[in-house]
Amino acid sequence: MTDPKPRQSKDVSEAQAIERAKQGDAEAFQVLYDMHKRRVYSLCLRMTANTAEAEDLAQEAFLQLFRKIGTFRGESAFSTWLHRLSVNVVLMHLRKKGLPVVSLEETTQGSGGEEDTPKKDFGAEDVALAGSIDRLQLRRAVESLPPGYRTIFVLHDVEGYEHNEIATIVGCSIGNSKSQLHKARMKLRDLLKMQRAEKAEKS
Amino acid sequence: MTCVELQQSLAEIEDGSGAEQRAHLETCPTCLALLAELNLIASSARDLSEANEPSPRVWNSIEIVLRTEGLIRPPRADRPHPASFAARWGFARWMVPAAAALLILVGIYVRQHSLASPENMATIPAQQPLQDAAAAGLNDDELLQEVADKTPATQAQYQDHLRRANEYIQDAKQDVQADPNDEEARRSLMEAYQQKAMLFDMAMDRSLP
Ligand SMILES: [Zn+2]
Numbered sequence: 001m002t003d004p005k006p007r008q009s010k011d012v013s014e015a016q017a018i019e020r021a022k023q024g025d026a027e028a029f030q031v032l033y034d035m036h037k038r039r040v041y042s043l044c045l046r047m048t049a050n051t052a053e054a055e056d057l058a059q060e061a062f063l064q065l066f067r068k069i070g071t072f073r074g075e076s077a078f079s080t081w082l083h084r085l086s087v088n089v090v091l092m093h094l095r096k097k098g099l100p101v102v103s104l105e106e107t108t109q110g111s112g113g114e115e116d117t118p119k120k121d122f123g124a125e126d127v128a129l130a131g132s133i134d135r136l137q138l139r140r141a142v143e144s145l146p147p148g149y150r151t152i153f154v155l156h157d158v159e160g161y162e163h164n165e166i167a168t169i170v171g172c173s174i175g176n177s178k179s180q181l182h183k184a185r186m187k188l189r190d191l192l193k194m195q196r197a198e199k200a201e202k203s
Numbered sequence: 204m205t206c207v208e209l210q211q212s213l214a215e216i217e218d219g220s221g222a223e224q225r226a227h228l229e230t231c232p233t234c235l236a237l238l239a240e241l242n243l244i245a246s247s248a249r250d251l252s253e254a255n256e257p258s259p260r261v262w263n264s265i266e267i268v269l270r271t272e273g274l275i276r277p278p279r280a281d282r283p284h285p286a287s288f289a290a291r292w293g294f295a296r297w298m299v300p301a302a303a304a305l306l307i308l309v310g311i312y313v314r315q316h317s318l319a320s321p322e323n324m325a326t327i328p329a330q331q332p333l334q335d336a337a338a339a340g341l342n343d344d345e346l347l348q349e350v351a352d353k354t355p356a357t358q359a360q361y362q363d364h365l366r367r368a369n370e371y372i373q374d375a376k377q378d379v380q381a382d383p384n385d386e387e388a389r390r391s392l393m394e395a396y397q398q399k400a401m402l403f404d405m406a407m408d409r410s411l412p
Pocket of ligand 1: 205206207209227231233234235
């Protein structure tokens, strides 16, 4: 996984903050938190679609990280470590709630499920997703995805994990990860088109 | 390749770069548009990775836990430094027997608290450092009695230094409680006791030439 936007505070480098946090420096902990809070919280929010749960999970992820910060030796990127830990915290939570982390349906092609049938593009070309997608609309659409699709979509398209990494993290096959991602994108396309159609009707 | 087959094949080769895929896409504007839309969704998703800001409640809760668990510790720089303290009082050397006794005392203290759980540590009463010190013969009242015949200014100076030594001991103890394995915290605690012992040595004229 590549970190898309590493953040650095102007005043203190991440490495300095880590060393100071190991010494128990309150400010250093806050610097590290501020550097990564948006990324961690957004991940939790995307995966749960619930603000209160996302806040609790972000808190838990940072606490787990800070408790282990003394063992951090810099052999891997700090942000990679934190994000992987956050993903694990969220997945653990979803499993505890009994939510499907990944959809259980089989991945054989041509199984003829509803999702596998190409849509006849209802109203099709009149609501094409051209140009850019509004961020808020996309957020809403992701929130309304079934949890199983949502996990894979967030891990792959939002967080930038590869299918083989997702297979390891989630405990599914690479083929399953690919198939879920494709279905998630197709579903999102439907949802976004519906949103656009509704919006066009209102105006 | 049919439209249905193309769509299914996008799960495996998502950018539509397969030979059969390309052949179909060249002749089918519908599937080409579909592919463009899926790509747009995928690329827009990246913007969501830092889209939301957590409420301040999250950091507040984290900070409270970090302090409760002793992961955040008070800064050491504010404390009186033993070296400068000794220098101010005109001490180059101090008594070795007192140091040996204190080493044992600190050793016992650290060992006891290495076994204690964080929850127990939080409930240790604030007066305990003074009780420990008293047990080691460092009774505050005795010290003040010892200097009762000195000038009021000197007495006040003793009181002031006694208070600071006690504060220093307390701070250092909290650090050891927070992390019994913290070498620096142990050393600070020992220095804090040494500082107080110096006061007694001076008051009783034992260390003066
Ligand atoms: Zn086609």
